[in-house]
Amino acid sequence: MLFAVVMGAAHYYVWRRAVRDTTPPGRARRIGTAVVVGLFALLVAGVATNVGVLAWPGYLWLACVFYLALLFAVLEVPRALLNRAARRRSAPVPAHDAAVPAADVAEPSADVPAREPAGTTTGTEAGTPPGAPDGPSRRLFIARSLAAVGGVAAVGVVGYGATQALGDPLVKRVPVALAKLDPKLSGYRIAVVSDIHLGPLLGRSHTERIVRMINEQQVDLVAVVGDLVDGTVEELGEAAAPLRDLVSTHGSYFVTGNHEYYSGAEPWLTELDRLGVHPLRNERLRVERAGAGFDLAGVNDVTGRSFDDGPDFARALGGRDRSNPVVLLAHQPVQAREAAAHGVDLQLSGHTHGGQMFPFHLAVGLQQPVRSGLATVDGTQVYTSNGAGFWGPPVRVGAPPDITVVELHHNFAGR
Structure with a gap:
């Protein structure tokens, strides 16, 4: 019972970081949720029955979910820092207090590009590289990037560990x-x-x-x-x-x-x-x-x-x-x-x-x-x-x- 509770908590955490944070509400999130629930059921069945056809994938997934949860926990610090930076970049820049006198505004010539209206900033001036996602899109990009990093690292660690365990002593x-x-x-x-x-x-x-x-x-x-x-x-x-x-x-x-x-x-x-x-x-x-x-x-x-x-x-x-x-x-x-x-x-x-x-x-x-x-x-x-x-x-x-x-x-x- 305790094992199921601990594994349930680990799967919920992995679901939050790998599914909920990386997908908007809709079909993709429902599919991801079903996959995580199915893998949890496979793990419990493999451990409970110890039947080879269930034990092999169940125990391998046990190692994967362990390292996924561990790596996602390690990535919480860079996640927080990146999201904080994203919020700062997406915050609006306050307008200037004083209007520019009409007499001081010159007509743009063909050789001089028109100025941006006062109180506005370009993406570069706001600290955002051209083409970079803004606001919620940037946070989604961060979540997906970190999920990919954690997933690739977990699969790599488990794959290496399997070659060690199954190879010659x-x-x-x-x-x-x-x-x-x-x-x-x-x-x-x-x-x-x-x-x-x-x-x-x-x-x-x-x-x-x-x-x-x-x-x-x-x-x-x-x-x-x-x-x-x-x-x-x-x-x-x-x-x-x-x-x-x-x-x-x-x-x-x-x-x-x-x-x-x-x-x-x-x-x-x-x-x-x-x-x-x-x-x-x-x-x-x-x-x-x-x-x-x-x-x-x-x-x-x-x-x-x-x-x-x-x-x-x-x-x-x-x-x-x-x-x-x-x-x-x-x-x-x-x-x-x-x-x-x-x-x-x-x-x-x-x-x-x-x-x-x-x-x-x-x-x-x-x-x-x-x-x-x-x-x-x-x-x-x-x-x-x-x-x-x-x-x-x-x-x-x-x-x-x-x-x-x-x-x-x-x-x-x-x-």
Whole structure:
């Protein structure tokens, strides 16, 4: 309901700037109004049903109306200044107080053009270029020009964002130094992927691409840190099936994100285990190579608390040898504060999408301690992936999708 109200307000604002301000009453305004109402209905239907044929245009229009409203708001300042200037130019110039004496008026000759009557001005003298629209026409011209600027800019931003969201994820390589890591494990490589978001807009081909890109990196371990799906196993099991083809030295592991709980977590955990992507449900295991090792732990997402399946850090991390490093898989970066209290060396997370669409980057920082990349929270290093998919509009602006290879080192030199 709140979503519909907010979107209704956005559409009304876009209608005012793109339709009402740019058309006189009549047929053109009625057609423009019908188009905006129809697009609003399409958006609501696409979001409510999540059926591909409606979801694709509905979510794309969601991104368009968002950026239209944002750009029109930015253009309010130049709009006000231009309209103010237009009112000044169209104001009448006061007549002279005194009349010109008849004796002083000379007959115009053939060589001298007649003077304008006193109290009148030419368009140039009034500050209006010849041929420029006057009064209401000028204001209509300003409204149409700014609507065109906002429309072209919004379409350009959404088009660029769609190519980012639907293209191949970037492969990032991030070295991380762990003081407790045995030098024998320096160079250990973990592929981190999050927020794949299989659903009505992303299917099997998306999973196949991600699996191919991870396998090309020849990593030691794969960590899928939540929000794999937006739908049930019955709906999306086939789309997730390529995960069985992931290849790594020490296997693939998974922790729940908030969207797993919306989609039926238990059936998905069973299905992923069957595909060889092993869930870590508030538990840990030992990873060893060349006689050295570290602890790999995973905790459930905080949303699980509403489903009697929340994170349990004491269970996942209690009773271990703290002289050994521990790498924690946790969907949300906000879980890092509790992880730090349990002595976690490195937390791998997702959830934020890196903000996905600017300027949502700013809002993410109000909720999560790390929006994107590597940072330190209360002494624990936290790496947050932008995610390999998207949620809602198939658009990413300022936050391209990624798959990250985290390379563990005893020190930053990597020796």
